[in-house]
Amino acid sequence: MTEYTxxxxxxxxxxxxxxxxxxxxxxxxxxxxxxxxxxETLEPFSAVSRLLIVLLMRTQGEVLTFPFPLRxxxxxxxxxxxxxxxxxxxxGMGVKFYTNFSDHSLLISxxxxxxxxxxxDVVRTSNLQIVRNYPSRTPxxxxxxxxRRTKEMEAQGKTICNTSTFADYVDISKREELxxxxxx
Numbered sequence: 001m002t003e004y005t006x007x008x009x010x011x012x013x014x015x016x017x018x019x020x021x022x023x024x025x026x027x028x029x030x031x032x033x034x035x036x037x038x039x040e041t042l043e044p045f046s047a048v049s050r051l052l053i054v055l056l057m058r059t060q061g062e063v064l065t066f067p068f069p070l071r072x073x074x075x076x077x078x079x080x081x082x083x084x085x086x087x088x089x090x091x092g093m094g095v096k097f098y099t100n101f102s103d104h105s106l107l108i109s110x111x112x113x114x115x116x117x118x119x120x121d122v123v124r125t126s127n128l129q130i131v132r133n134y135p136s137r138t139p140x141x142x143x144x145x146x147x148r149r150t151k152e153m154e155a156q157g158k159t160i161c162n163t164s165t166f167a168d169y170v171d172i173s174k175r176e177e178l179x180x181x182x183x184x
Contacts, residue, residue, distance in 0.1 A: 002177060004170045007037040007075055015063045016075050023090040024077060026139045032079035032088055036166045039065065041073040062092050078169055084150045085163045087172065088139075095139045097146045098172045100161040106175060107153060109133040109146035130179050 007013055016037050017024065024034070047054055047070045054072060057064060063075040079088040089096045094111035101107070106129070113135055133149050136142035154160065163172070 001174070003041040004173055005039045005041065006166050007039050012039075012063065012065070012075060013037045016077050019061055019063050020077050020090045023095055023139065024079070027079045027088050027090070027095070030081070030140065030143050031083075032081045035078040035080040035087065035164070035169070037075060037077050038089075038166070038169065039073050039075050041067060041071050044069045044071055046070070046072040057092065060092050078166070080164050082164070084147060084160050086146065086150075087163055087169050089169070094135075095142060097142060098163065098169075098176075099146065099150050100163045100168065100172065101153065102159040102161050103129070105129040105131060105153065105158055106172060107131045107133070107146065107149055108176065109142045109149065110135050111137065111139055111142050130176070 007016070042050070047066050050072055054064065057074065065073045065075070067073055074092075077090045079090070080086070081088070084099055086097050086099045089098070091112075093114065096108060096110040096112065099107045108130065110133075131149070131153070133142070133145050136145055150160065162168075
């Protein structure tokens with residue numbers, strides 16, 4: 001599983017701000033505030049086993065580090081919104097929005113065109129329900145769609161949970177990662 005850590009190094013945070021300045025500006029205009037900067041670290045020797053991905057990520061300007069032993073780690077900014085309580089994750093492929101509900105439901109909206117393949121409406125496991133909106137072209141469109149779907153879910157009796165910390169993001173990411181692994 002991926003390891004998620006909060007980046008505290010100001011130089012690395014600065015590199016992420018520069019790399020994602022456009023996305024951050026759009027999200028700030030939508031009312032988001034900076035939450036944290038995260039580092040997603042893969043298994044040992046992943047930088048070698050995924051060398052082609054490393055090269056592609058480098059050409060796309062991704063902010064990479066290589067912790068011992070030759071692990072691939074990529075940094076991204078996280079932003080938070082209070083209404084509805086949501087976290088935005090800026091990545092090289094696009095932006096994702098997450099909202100948690102008290103019944104363990106999770107709404108995910110994005111601009112990642114690769115998420116078209118995940119459109120089986122709703123995924124249910126024992127105590128988890130993941131709802132994915134169809135990907136949008138822009139962060140603005142994805143956010144409007146996300147808010148609309150959040151209101152629909154509330155109208156169905158679901159209650160939004162406060163999702164505003166780095167620990168909340170880690171929990172969400174682990175749940176999403178388990179969902180993606182179950183689809184393989």
